[in-house]
Amino acid sequence: xxxxxxxxxxxxxxxxxxxxxxxxxxxxxxxxxxxxxxxxxxxxxxxxxxxxxxxxxxxxxxxxxxxxxxxxxxxxxxxxxxxxxxxxxxxxxxxxxxxxxxxxxxxxxxxxxxxxxxxxxxxxxxx
Amino acid sequence: xxxxxxxxxxxxxxxxxxxxxxxxxxxxxxxxxxxxxxxxxxxxxxxxxxxxxxxxxxxxxxxxxxxxxxxxxxxxxxxxxxxxxxxxxxxxxxxxxxxxxxxxxxxxxxxxxxxxxxxxxxxxxxx
Amino acid sequence: xxxxxxxxxxxxxxxxxxxxxxxxxxxxxxxxxxxxxxxxxxxxxxxxxxxxxxxxxxxxxxxxxxxxxxxxxxxxxxxxxxxxxxxxxxxxxxxxxxxxxxxxxxxxxxxxxxxxxxxxxxxxxxxxxxxxxxxxxxxxxxxxxx
Amino acid sequence: xxxxxxxxxxxxxxxxxxxxxxxxxxxxxxxxxxxxxxxxxxxxxxxxxxxxxxxxxxxxxxxxxxxxxxxxxxxxxxxxxxxxxxxxxxxxxxxxxxxxxxxxxxxxxxxxxxxxxxxxxxxxxxxxxxxxxxxxxxxxxxxxxx
Ligand SMILES: Nc1ncnc2c1ncn2[C@@H]1O[C@H](COP(=O)(O)OP(=O)(O)O)[C@@H](O)[C@H]1O
Ligand SMILES: Nc1ncnc2c1ncn2[C@@H]1O[C@H](COP(=O)(O)OP(=O)(O)O)[C@@H](O)[C@H]1O
Numbered sequence: 001x002x003x004x005x006x007x008x009x010x011x012x013x014x015x016x017x018x019x020x021x022x023x024x025x026x027x028x029x030x031x032x033x034x035x036x037x038x039x040x041x042x043x044x045x046x047x048x049x050x051x052x053x054x055x056x057x058x059x060x061x062x063x064x065x066x067x068x069x070x071x072x073x074x075x076x077x078x079x080x081x082x083x084x085x086x087x088x089x090x091x092x093x094x095x096x097x098x099x100x101x102x103x104x105x106x107x108x109x110x111x112x113x114x115x116x117x118x119x120x121x122x123x124x125x126x127x
Numbered sequence: 128x129x130x131x132x133x134x135x136x137x138x139x140x141x142x143x144x145x146x147x148x149x150x151x152x153x154x155x156x157x158x159x160x161x162x163x164x165x166x167x168x169x170x171x172x173x174x175x176x177x178x179x180x181x182x183x184x185x186x187x188x189x190x191x192x193x194x195x196x197x198x199x200x201x202x203x204x205x206x207x208x209x210x211x212x213x214x215x216x217x218x219x220x221x222x223x224x225x226x227x228x229x230x231x232x233x234x235x236x237x238x239x240x241x242x243x244x245x246x247x248x249x250x251x252x253x254x
Numbered sequence: 255x256x257x258x259x260x261x262x263x264x265x266x267x268x269x270x271x272x273x274x275x276x277x278x279x280x281x282x283x284x285x286x287x288x289x290x291x292x293x294x295x296x297x298x299x300x301x302x303x304x305x306x307x308x309x310x311x312x313x314x315x316x317x318x319x320x321x322x323x324x325x326x327x328x329x330x331x332x333x334x335x336x337x338x339x340x341x342x343x344x345x346x347x348x349x350x351x352x353x354x355x356x357x358x359x360x361x362x363x364x365x366x367x368x369x370x371x372x373x374x375x376x377x378x379x380x381x382x383x384x385x386x387x388x389x390x391x392x393x394x395x396x397x398x399x400x
Numbered sequence: 401x402x403x404x405x406x407x408x409x410x411x412x413x414x415x416x417x418x419x420x421x422x423x424x425x426x427x428x429x430x431x432x433x434x435x436x437x438x439x440x441x442x443x444x445x446x447x448x449x450x451x452x453x454x455x456x457x458x459x460x461x462x463x464x465x466x467x468x469x470x471x472x473x474x475x476x477x478x479x480x481x482x483x484x485x486x487x488x489x490x491x492x493x494x495x496x497x498x499x500x501x502x503x504x505x506x507x508x509x510x511x512x513x514x515x516x517x518x519x520x521x522x523x524x525x526x527x528x529x530x531x532x533x534x535x536x537x538x539x540x541x542x543x544x545x546x
Contacts, residue, residue, distance in 0.1 A: 047412035079493040107437045114500040174266035206347040234291045241354040259407040271424040278420035
């Protein structure tokens with residue numbers, strides 16, 4: 001009953017297949033603005049950053065658009081994750097695209113500010 | 128700005144004075160039903176159970192009423208915390224009162240079931 | 255087999271650290287929410303038991319042995335068990351809970367004195383019918399107060 | 401002075417365990433949300449640096465020394481540093497982040513080889529104006545890509 005519901009929620013997460021890496025990546029192409037909408041939830045770190053990298057590169061290969069990253073549910077990003085974003089940005093810049101990072105939590109934004117990456121990406125912080 | 132808000136929220140918690148023990152206890156007397164409404168949030172464990180015990184005993188001393196415990200935001204309770212509830216129940220029973228535990232999370236309810244305490248307290252689980 | 259060791263002061267204020275570390279490890283190897291909670295509870299109660307029972311424990315060592323088959327063998331051990339405290343009614347409650355939420359518990363004893371616990375918990379990572387849910391364990395229920 | 405020791409496999413999948421344990425400790429001694437986050441980031445990046453740089457690390461040891469004045473001195477050390485991996489562009493980024501979010505960082509070196517880090521973080525537990533908030537550290541900002 002109550003328990004069943006909790007389990008079910010968990011089951012859904014497993015079925016999505018990525019939660020065991022503590023991250024969930026969802027993407028959708030938006031033709032009108034020539035952009036990928038990517039939403040990240042969980043923690044991006046040295047363990048799952050490679051997965052994020054291959055996801056982003058696949059998108060870029062599929063369509064040379066901008067990348068709009070929604071970070072409403074992003075809880076953590078480390079240097080490895082930043083490296084992936086930097087690396088993706090390089091590729092996107094090759095075709096004059098941009099990477100826009102939306103709804104960053106303030107304490108994650110801090111990591112971008114510290115490293116000067118706030119000047120490289122277009123960032124909007126959560127209010 | 129954004130950061131200021133986060134800090135403020137934290138400051139409020141400190142000002143309430145109990146969050147450093149990972150628990151927050153709020154209480155209110157309800158004359159109509161001759162009961163104390165007590166709401167617990169956080170984790171009750173061997174560290175802060177003594178604090179819960181003295182809070183409950185103080186209430187019982189002040190007014191011999193029933194105790195209605197709202198556990199919507201209770202995240203954890205250990206054997207020490209259960210012991211405090213048992214001990215309070217003994218006193219409350221002395222004047223024919225009862226302890227009602229509301230909105231327990233299912234995984235905390237499980238601890239009550241395992242120990243048979245679900246038959247001793249009146250419990251309502253979160254749906 | 256991976257191994258993680260945690261050594262911390264045997265004082266009530268550090269039990270929350272033991273719980274969070276335990277939860278992090280169980281989460282990492284794919285335990286589901288319920289299994290994570292169970293192991294957390296068991297480790298925490300093992301610590302409670304030892305802290306409540308002896309005067310002279312200065313630290314607890316918690317060793318996690320992680321197997322490929324998604325099981326964690328956790329040892330919770332006290333650094334000193336020579337000076338017992340008085341009777342504690344919650345000891346029995348702790349033991350009872352540990353046994354109820356894990357697959358196997360062994361007491362580590364020396365000359366009849368409990369020095370620690372070895373706790374086995376295997377994760378399925380998915381819903382086991384009647385397994386570790388509430389219903390499955392209901393039969394073991396026992397009353398503590400009348 | 402309390403001490404907590406954590407030893408875990410030096411593999412990417414265990415860094416989340418190191419972070420949660422760190423957060424639990426910092427929370428326990430009264431660090432505020434921001435200070436907890438800072439120490440978590442620093443310990444995590446120290447681990448990243450070591451894992452990224454050497455082939456032959458089998459485990460990391462993380463030792464926390466907790467002082468009454470609400471400061472934590474954390475040592476993150478690698479078990480092996482004889483076989484360096486190739487260049488890694490993120491190493492510099494890790495170092496930069498560690499230095500930015502803590503009060504003091506010392507590299508533990510032997511014969512010029514970095515074996516670990518000693519990280520000092522003092523908590524105030526309350527709002528420090530222009531302290532560890534975003535604004536206070538803005539001046540140190542640096543660009544990584546052009
Ligand atoms: N300036 C930088 N600072 C930190 N990390 C960087 C920087 N530039 C690149 N990186 C990281 O180094 C890796 C290699 O970058 P790049 O030259 O773009 O090659 P790749 O084709 O492997 O992505 C990237 O994955 C990125 O994580
Ligand atoms: N049957 C029991 N099982 C487990 N713990 C109990 C039980 N009865 C009492 N306790 C615990 O033992 C402690 C002592 O109980 P009690 O006899 O009510 O004395 P006190 O006046 O100290 O509360 C209580 O705080 C309670 O935590």
